Amino acid sequence: MDDVVVYERRSVASFTLVVFALALGLGGYVLVGLNQDGQPPADWPLAVAVWAGLGLVSWGVVRWRLPYADPLLLPCVLLLNGLGMAMIYRLDQATNPPMQSGRLQLGWAAAAVAVMLAVVVFLKDHRRLQRYTYLWFVLGLGLLLLPLVPGIGFANHGARVWIKLGTFSFQPGEVAKIVLSIAFAAYLTEKGDVLAKAGPRLLGLTLPRMRDLGPIAVMWGISMLILVFETDLGMSLLFFSLFVAMVYIATRRSSWAILGLLLVGVMGFLGYTYLGHVRVRFQAWLQPFSNYDQNWQIISAQFGFASGGLLGTGWGLGRPYLTPIAKSDFIAAALGEELGLVGLFAILLVYLIIVARVLRAALITRETFGALLAAGLAFVFGLQVFIIVGGVTRLLPLTGLTTPFMSQGGSSLISNYLLLGLLLTVTHQARKPQAQIETDEFSSLHDEATTAIPAVAAAGVRTPTSPSSASPAPTRTPQVTTPAPTGRASDVDAPTQAIAPQAPFGGDAP
Amino acid sequence: MSDLLVLGLRLLFLALLWLFVLFAVNVIRTDLFGRRVPASDVVAWDAAPPVPVTRPRRRAGRRLPSQLKITSGPRAGLTVPLGEGILIGRTPDALDLNDQFMSTTHATITLTPTGYVVEDLGSTNGTLLNESRIVGPTPLTRTDTLRIGRTTMTVDK
Numbered sequence: 001m002d003d004v005v006v007y008e009r010r011s012v013a014s015f016t017l018v019v020f021a022l023a024l025g026l027g028g029y030v031l032v033g034l035n036q037d038g039q040p041p042a043d044w045p046l047a048v049a050v051w052a053g054l055g056l057v058s059w060g061v062v063r064w065r066l067p068y069a070d071p072l073l074l075p076c077v078l079l080l081n082g083l084g085m086a087m088i089y090r091l092d093q094a095t096n097p098p099m100q101s102g103r104l105q106l107g108w109a110a111a112a113v114a115v116m117l118a119v120v121v122f123l124k125d126h127r128r129l130q131r132y133t134y135l136w137f138v139l140g141l142g143l144l145l146l147p148l149v150p151g152i153g154f155a156n157h158g159a160r161v162w163i164k165l166g167t168f169s170f171q172p173g174e175v176a177k178i179v180l181s182i183a184f185a186a187y188l189t190e191k192g193d194v195l196a197k198a199g200p201r202l203l204g205l206t207l208p209r210m211r212d213l214g215p216i217a218v219m220w221g222i223s224m225l226i227l228v229f230e231t232d233l234g235m236s237l238l239f240f241s242l243f244v245a246m247v248y249i250a251t252r253r254s255s256w257a258i259l260g261l262l263l264v265g266v267m268g269f270l271g272y273t274y275l276g277h278v279r280v281r282f283q284a285w286l287q288p289f290s291n292y293d294q295n296w297q298i299i300s301a302q303f304g305f306a307s308g309g310l311l312g313t314g315w316g317l318g319r320p321y322l323t324p325i326a327k328s329d330f331i332a333a334a335l336g337e338e339l340g341l342v343g344l345f346a347i348l349l350v351y352l353i354i355v356a357r358v359l360r361a362a363l364i365t366r367e368t369f370g371a372l373l374a375a376g377l378a379f380v381f382g383l384q385v386f387i388i389v390g391g392v393t394r395l396l397p398l399t400g401l402t403t404p405f406m407s408q409g410g411s412s413l414i415s416n417y418l419l420l421g422l423l424l425t426v427t428h429q430a431r432k433p434q435a436q437i438e439t440d441e442f443s444s445l446h447d448e449a450t451t452a453i454p455a456v457a458a459a460g461v462r463t464p465t466s467p468s469s470a471s472p473a474p475t476r477t478p479q480v481t482t483p484a485p486t487g488r489a490s491d492v493d494a495p496t497q498a499i500a501p502q503a504p505f506g507g508d509a510p
Numbered sequence: 511m512s513d514l515l516v517l518g519l520r521l522l523f524l525a526l527l528w529l530f531v532l533f534a535v536n537v538i539r540t541d542l543f544g545r546r547v548p549a550s551d552v553v554a555w556d557a558a559p560p561v562p563v564t565r566p567r568r569r570a571g572r573r574l575p576s577q578l579k580i581t582s583g584p585r586a587g588l589t590v591p592l593g594e595g596i597l598i599g600r601t602p603d604a605l606d607l608n609d610q611f612m613s614t615t616h617a618t619i620t621l622t623p624t625g626y627v628v629e630d631l632g633s634t635n636g637t638l639l640n641e642s643r644i645v646g647p648t649p650l651t652r653t654d655t656l657r658i659g660r661t662t663m664t665v666d667k
Contacts, residue, residue: 004546004547004548005543005545005546006544006545006546006547007541007544007545008541008544008545010537010541013533013537016533017530017533017534017537020526020529020530020533021530023526024523024526024527024530027523027526028523031519031520031523034511034519035511035516035519038511071537071541072534072537072538075530075534076534079530311520311524312520312524314516314517314519314520315520315523317516339523339524339527340524342524342528343523343524343527346524346527346528346530346531347527349531350530350531350534353531353534353535353538356538357538
């Protein structure tokens with residue numbers, strides 16, 4: 001009998017990890033109160049009830065709708081979100097009177113979980129998204145353009161990437177990132193092979209034809225222009241890398257990756273030469289201590305890491321509030337100070353686990369769109385963490401991006417939970433057992449069917465010395481099929497067994 | 511709170527954080543290769559049909575043929591429904607091609623889960639698929655030409 005690979009639901013492991021993650025987030029929150037005042041925060045039962053309720057409900061809904069979704073994604077996200085909220089609450093306590101942004105963040109988390117659950121309940125199969133390639137492009141561009149619309153768009157911290165609706169402000173670029181990922185994946189699913197194979201060759205590099213690359217290049221160029229116009233450095237870098245990575249994955253040509261890296265270098269050089277604010281960022285990266293007033297934020301973060309050391313100061317016992325914008329861009333520095341290098345590494349590993357799980361789902365997915373979508377989303381998610389944590393720790397020049405699931409801010413939370421919903425759907429589709437082998441075109445021509453059938457059957461028939469009815473039948477029935485690697489080969493037994501009963505033959509009278 | 515307790519809780523928190531990571535890594539480890547089960551044991555989790563990807567020009571290739579068309583030879587022009595499969599030969603219950611090079615039980619065409627399969631049943635003059643003699647069960651699709659003696663056949667919808 002042929003084997004197929006199935007993946008377990010791992011419900012118990014997933015549930016345990018969800019509870020564990022919720023407990024760790026709440027533990028950080030309670031420890032802030034214990035360490036600062038000797039007693040838990042004033043309304044801790046309410047916070048515990050809301051957060052635990054959110055986590056358990058989302059686990060239940062995901063198990064109900066997508067039982068084969070990756071068991072690790074949800075717990076990892078809940079851990080990151082919980083730790084982030086605990087740190088935001090902790091930073092609230094540094095002001096007098098305490099700010100309420102922790103409470104607000106919990107409200108945003110509830111809204112974001114609702115969005116994620118809506119995706120989980122109503123989407124079910126990510127392939128439905130594949131049909132609307134150009135609609136996604138238009139929607140993504142529209143979202144990117146919104147902050148430039150007078151009246152609702154406004155600039156904050158130098159980047160005009162915000163819109164204001166009533167009392168809420170929102171960063172539409174975060175959602176545009178996901179929408180354009182879907183658009184790129186849908187387009188490249190259709191055109192990936194053509195991009196890779198057709199076209200003129202130049203210096204050993206197969207250049208794609210303009211009519212294949214054109215539409216996507218135009219879309220991408222427009223989005224880059226918008227972002228540069230809005231002076232959103234981090235987001236432009238993210239979009240550029242997303243585009244290069246997805247074209248690389250779709251065409252399987254490493255020349256794209258090399259070309260992309262070269263272009264990043266060229267763009268960095270041009271930015272450094274011609275744009276003042278890029279030069280400031282480079283300077284803050286290489287010589288932060290040359291200008292205390294200008295680079296105070298990054299310097300303060302470095303001092304925070306230093307005072308945290310290996311094991312950290314403990315929840316609520318450091319001074320991460322000295323760093324400006326510690327709640328959003330610099331939350332990694334705040335966590336690094338109070339949890340130390342050991343804690344920060346654990347957090348980075350949790351990010352790594354998320355990326356690894358999604359890439360793994362991309363590998364086992366049987367269809368191109370899902371694989372491209374998962375790989376693209378995993379890449380852009382991992383890159384965002386790398387850019388912002390690298391910037392905070394001075395591995396890279398700092399560019400303003402949010403730390404996914406941790407930073408303060410509703411738009412970041414909602415778009416990242418939206419991403420989680422998509423990822424859960426893709427992993428569910430990738431991991432669920434598929435007994436029904438999807439019949440592709442010319443499935444009857446698949447070469448397994450011809451190669452896997454042993455020559456024994458044919459040899460028995462063709463033996464000239466035994467044309468009698470007795471001998472061919474037994475030689476035919478024992479199937480010496482080699483263990484086939486895929487489930488598809490299970491079908492090869494069928495024809496021989498079906499024919500075997502018609503054994504009486506052999507009197508070949510022409 | 512005493513300093514010792516604060517220190518203890520701080521280390522405990524970090525230890526639990528890493529325990530979470532190790533637990534997750536263990537789930538990854540045990541999930542690495544999935545579990546191999548016989549194909550027949552697998553029940554599709556949801557029986558809903560997969561969402562069709564719009565590829566209209568390829569649709570035609572997926573449909574199974576339903577009849578055998580004799581394109582040349584003594585009985586040219588005859589079409590026979592394929593059904594669950596047919597036997598070709600001189601025996602009374604078989605399809606007779608009236609071809610002098612045909613054996614008593616010459617070949618069968620059988621329906622399998624992957625499509626129709628043709629097999630030579632030890633005939634004297636053999637069965638040719640696209641002008642090459644077949645050995646063992648061979649898939650038969652609408653693009654193939656089957657030949658027995660002077661008779662050529664195709665399957666069609």
